[in-house]
Structure formats: C-alpha cells, structure tokens
Amino acid sequence: MQSPIIGTKRRSSMKKIALCWVGAIIGIATAVVAWSELMSGDRLVYAKQKxxxxxxxxxxxxxxxxxxxxxxxxxxxxxxxxxxxxxxxxxxxxxxxxxxxxxxxxxxxxxxxxxxxxxxxxxxxxxxxxxxxxxxxxxxxYSLQAIPTDAQFGTLWGLHNTGQAVNGTAGRADADIDAPEAWDISTGSSNVTIAVIDSGIAYDHPDLAPNIWRNPGEIAGDGVDNDNNGLVDDVHGWDFLMNDNDPMDPVDLNPGGNGGHGTHVAGTIAGAGNNGTGITGVMWTARLMALKAGGVDRSLSTTGIISAIDYAIKKGARVINASFIGPECSLVFYDAVRAANDAGVLFVAAAGNGGDDGIGDDNDSTPNFPSNFSAPSVCAGQQTAALANVIAVAATDQNDQLTTFTNFGATTVQVAAPGIGINSTRPTYRTERVPTGQPRSPANRA
The missing domain is CATH 3.30.70.80 (Peptidase S8 propeptide/proteinase inhibitor I9)
Structure with a gap:
C-alpha cells in the first residue's frame, strides 16, 4: 500500500523524527475503532446521538x-x-x-x-x-485504540528489524525505527516525563516500576494534599475515571475490553532497558506519568481527558500520549490541547484504525480527533487553526508498508511508525503480542 502521508515515510529524515519525539511515544495503541458496550454507570454509558x-x-x-x-x-x-x-x-x-x-x-x-x-x-x-x-x-x-505484547528484544521488530519472523511472518530488514542506532546517541533521560492518558498503568510492573513518575510534592499514604492541587496522595498520577489516587491499569477480564491498554503503551514508550528482563522501551529511563481516563470499556470522556491534560501541564510533563480517537471535533478538547501547545508540551496522537470494516480511513476527508487537531478543522461550526504541538501517527507493518487498518492523510497525518505485532508489557507481569490478524497496538501511536 503506497503511503499517502506527507513525504515518504521510508526517508531517513522521517525515521529520525519518529526517533527523536514520536519514538518516545511510539507505544500509543492504534487499534480497531469499535465502540464496545460501556459500563452501565452515570459517568460512562453507551449513547448514540439521535x-x-x-x-x-x-x-x-x-x-x-x-x-x-x-x-x-x-x-x-x-x-x-x-x-x-x-x-x-x-x-x-x-x-x-x-x-x-x-x-x-x-x-x-x-x-x-x-x-x-x-x-x-x-x-x-x-x-x-x-x-x-x-x-x-x-x-x-473517545475510543481507545487496542494493543499487543510479548518479550525478548529479538521479537521487537519495530525497534530493530533484521527480517526476523514474528507471528510466523517474516519482515523486511531495517523496516524499523533504528532504535539501536539512536541508543548509541542516547537511551533517554529521567528528566523527560511522558504523560500517558489511557486505561492506567500497572505501575508496579517490574519492567515499568523503575521509570514510573513520582510526584515530588506529595508524600505517599499520609492522606494529605501536600502539593495543594486538590488531589490527595496523587503520587504516580490520578484516576480521572473514578476520581481517586490509584491510576492502576486493570487486568482485562472482558475479551472485548481494553484493560492493560495503558500498560502496553507505557512499556513500548519507556519499558526499562538493559535490566535483563522483559521488553525494552524506546526510552530506557524516561518517566511515565499515569493518567487514567478510561477503563476496560474502551471509553474516555472529554471531561476526563481534558482534566488529565491539565494535570500533565501543571506537573511538568514534556509529552502527552493519546491513543484514542473519536469523530467529533470538541472545542473544549481543542482548547485543552492548545493550552498544552502554549506550555510547550508535545501532544502525540494515534491517527486511528479505520471503521468497523477494519480498513483505514483518510483523515483528510473523514476527520478523527484529537489527531486532526494537527490541521485546520471546523469544531461546532467554528474554524480552528492547526496546533503545532500535535503529531498524528499512522501504523506500519514489518515490511515498511502502512497496515491495512491504519488511518492516513496527506495533510492530517505527519508520521508513521511500527504498529502491528508489537510486544510490550501487560498488568499480569507478562508480555504479550496481539496476533497479526488483529489490528491492535500500532507502534504508530504518538
């Protein structure tokens, strides 16, 4: 499939872009865009506009x-x-x-x-x-875009592709992000905090615990709002779904759900490197801020998302990772991402995984948000300008081609990165990979 993205995604310059910033967020799941049945509760209920x-x-x-x-x-x-x-x-x-x-x-x-x-x-x-x-x-x-997992560096083709077979499918050598070459220069920095707005993070996972962000202004377990931000004991982040201080990612008990989604994304971004266990993230030592805004039902509300963005800005995150999409251009959401832009925070967003047919859509003509905030849009009848901090990311396969399920766009999608058969962490302290036939975790996440 010919890439409709601006420029040619195979160019070394494109790979360097993906390495420097998008690579840091490379684990944002861009999977099937299917609305699962939501939890029957006042905050999250499935509803279709009449x-x-x-x-x-x-x-x-x-x-x-x-x-x-x-x-x-x-x-x-x-x-x-x-x-x-x-x-x-x-x-x-x-x-x-x-x-x-x-x-x-x-x-x-x-x-x-x-x-x-x-x-x-x-x-x-x-x-x-x-x-x-x-x-x-x-x-x-907005809907989370599913994910995969496994272990062993040799299976991490998106980082280093030698043509090895994954899920029984051989790839094309060097169809990757050149991670080893980048690691010769830098393996990341603990001074860089990446906010993962998702289903939470299993912050006690052996491959993630060393890199979990810790709120310097909060004393764990004392029941006091030490940093005076209105949130008590927000040590590793916050759960904006349940409005509490435990952003733990749930084990997925629902086959159609997305428990573990945020943990998988986190591992791809910053799974601890060179520690002799599990997988390796793109950044070995970056800090992961856990901002839970959705659960096993795949759904995140606008209010939960923008509260998480506000928290990330105030707590000094350098990058926000958004692995979810929706068809509506929300002005409230736009204003929140614009505030991140004004604060110098990079916002990396999944381009999305097409519709129920499993075929990728052209985001130029079928907008999806927040990724389309990277281009001029019309929200609620109002024209909005493109936001320079938004990078929309599509998914590629082991042969350096766009996957069949990934969304694309000549003016609305900026880069592409490995996004199928990606190994990463899970809440159960193991690593897994979604079968090749299932368009799960695209490494094309922001």
Missing part, C-alpha cells in the same frame, strides 16, 4: 458516524462579559446543575448535568443560541 431531519445527525452533521457522549451532560463556555446572574438564570431555564468533580474552570468551561426536561441535543442548541455563550457541546466519548 438522528433527525432526514437522517442527519443534528450536532455532528455526519449520519455515517453518530456521536457518542455521556448522557445528560453538557459542557459550556461562557463569554467573558457574561454576568454570573445571567449565567445562573440561563442554567435554571435549561434545568442544568453544575458538576464540580473536575478542574476545568481555569479555561472557563463548565460541566452541567441536565434534569431531563431537555435532551442533550436540545440543551446544546439552546445554549449555542444564547449570546452569553461562546460554545456548548456534549461531553463526547
């Missing part, structure tokens, strides 16, 4: 890909000149009650729970029509 007016989806405008969002919740940003009394009056009319579990108010965004008198679509449209409102949207859900 189609109206001749089958047109009212908010997304795309009947082919109905939006998914948290039922009964809306996100609203008011204009600076809007008075508190006007905001209160409007919310009363909407039957909206503010939720205070998330720290987004610095960006002027408010999360509301509706009383049921209005549907999410009706409330969003009414908010948008009020002159006091800058924008309003549902609390969209």
């Amino acid at each position: 189609q109206r007016a001749g089958g047109m989806t009212t908010l997304s405008g795309d009947v082919r890909r109905p939006a998914h969002y948290v039922p009964g919740e809306v996100l609203v940003k008011f204009r600076d000149e809007a008075s508190s009394s006007r905001i209160t009056s409007l919310n009363v009319d909407m039957g909206a009650k503010e939720l205070s579990a998330l720290s987004m108010n610095a960006a002027g965004v408010h999360q509301y729970k509706l009383d049921g008198a209005l549907s999410v679509e009706e409330a969003v449209l009414k908010y948008r029509g009020n002159p006091a409102v800058e924008y309003a949207e549902p609390n969209y859900l």
